[in-house]
Amino acid sequence: MAANISLLNVPSSSSVRAHKLQIPPFITSSSFSAIQNGGKCKFSSVLACASSNGRKPESVDTGVKKAEKILEQKRRAELSARIASGEFTVQQSGFPSVLRNGLSKLGISNEILDFLFKWAVDLDKDYPKIPEAKGKISAIRSEPFFIPLYELYLTYGGIFRLTFGPKSFLIVSDPSIAKHILKDNPKAYSKGILAEILEFVMGKGLIPADGELWRVRRRAIVPSLHQKYVSAMISLFGEATDRLCKKLDAASFDGQDVEMESLFSRLTLDIIGKAVFNYDFDSLTNDTGIVEAVYTVLREAEDRSVAPIPIWEIPIWKDISPHQKKVAAALKLINDTLDGLIAICKRMVDEEDPQFHVEYMNEQDPSILHFLLASGDDVSSKQLRDDLMTMLIAGHETSAAVLTWTFYLLSKEPIVMSKLQNEVDCVLGDRFPTIEDMKKLKYTTRVINESLRLYPQPPVLIRRSLEGDMLGKYPIERGEDIFISIWNLHRSPNLWDDSDKFIPDRWPIDGLNPNETNQNFCYLPFGGGPRKCLGDMFASFEAIVAVSMLVQRFNFQVALGAPPVGMTTGATIHTTEGLRMTVTRRTRPPIMPKLEKTMFEVDDESGKGSAPEGEPQLGPKSEVSSANS
């Protein structure tokens, strides 16, 4: 997560979500308090209709596509007109942070620099100014926040300042600036608002943690996701997906439609529970107290992120509010469960006297928790719990969202679907996928690469500058809140041909697996630099296994009469009203095995699987826009 926080796909609440606020969980300022979501995304490329996936005659599909296009053009024209009319007004700002940077490097404290530079602002007139968009709250009402940011990006470019009343944010959509923040100078940035919001649930877990604590925890956790562990996870993914298939089988037999988003949320919860701390939520089968508790906490994180007043911080409130009491009870249940699992695992490790080595794995319990304890990880139970909770959230909602949007996209492109099914039939026939199949399921991987391009989870990354820095040609000062819009990077018409279209073939089938490095930071579904997602290979394989097994066995169509599939967001992108599909059993596929080349390789020193890096492949346009120019 998501910033893979999110939080937010609570199966029972998709209709509630539709009416939730549309700002990310990290924007808590009261200046945003008035932002309300009208409930439907107007971005027409995500409107689905029951006629997709070849269900109705071609002419209806074409008509719908035309209507969508017209709506999209109209919406864009309206926003452009508002920008032109001055609803967003360009202003100038900037700070002499080059000088400040130099003084900082000489060891002058930030307090002194802050004092000095209050008086020095006027000296800064020679520096270029970051374009500034002044926003009205109404401008981003009724849409997921990253959609208006996209429109503003088209107007203001790869870096601009967005000011709402007293609050201002830098919006970065330029690959070279994103690279600078994430990879070249990451020490100058913290997780900022994100850490503040997530504290109640993740504590000092790996996502919100900064500085030395983050370094120590990352060094301890990364080795646990070694190649052997990830390979062992393939059967876990397969077994969990098989349970989902059984559910779909029953629904298809009964002629019932299914809401796929909530099922994917349960699938990935079951997987991550086993993978991280060997706990079987079994949420695909049961609604136990602990599953409900997990969703209560996730929902609370979302609610807190958009609440106008942090009412939960009022000491007495949490004791008298029934809702806050429920949240506290849910958190306690999860924490107690995690403490219990840690205690059980500690006993197991004590009894087994493990011969610890780099690819250590307990066959009965291959979980990350077991690895950490066996490694002698010297950490408090509270820190361990925070890390486990962080991975639970990070690896749950992100993966669920990827599967949801992949099936949504597939439902709109029957040709892609049949090509995908063809590959799966050839590679798998009717058996479960194995680790060897991961490199053979090339088109499946491309489908997921492309889905991650169009629906990045999360759509923005959050940072706060810890010192003055240069972003492109612009100086910035300490304390700037920054959103790196992955959505904008992934959909930029300057960077991609047919940027809004779902074209898995844009990624050469025998090319390298695309990642931020070989795509020059135009494509960064797992972030980049030292804080890159550590579950990238885990998540990629999880998606490949789930997608391949599902399309191997079923055909999927958006259900007739299903509500349009709009977007809403916490940190990952959710649908507004779920993804209702009609699922039908496929006839047994023929078995035609073949295919050879490797798409994923083992990552060097970390021992963690990762996509290989290399020269840029076809994907983004070769021209990379830059705010430096």
Ligand code: HEM
């Ligand atoms: C498709 C699924 C996933 C996506 C799209 C995804 C995406 C991301 C992204 C973009 C980041 C960088 C955040 C930032 O720089 O602010 C991140 C970080 C992280 N992810 Fe993932 N993630 C996924 C699955 C997972 C899984 C399965 C796990 C755990 C097994 C995981 C654990 C983490 C952790 C712990 C971090 C924080 C790393 C750090 O700050 O050092 N993610 N993820």
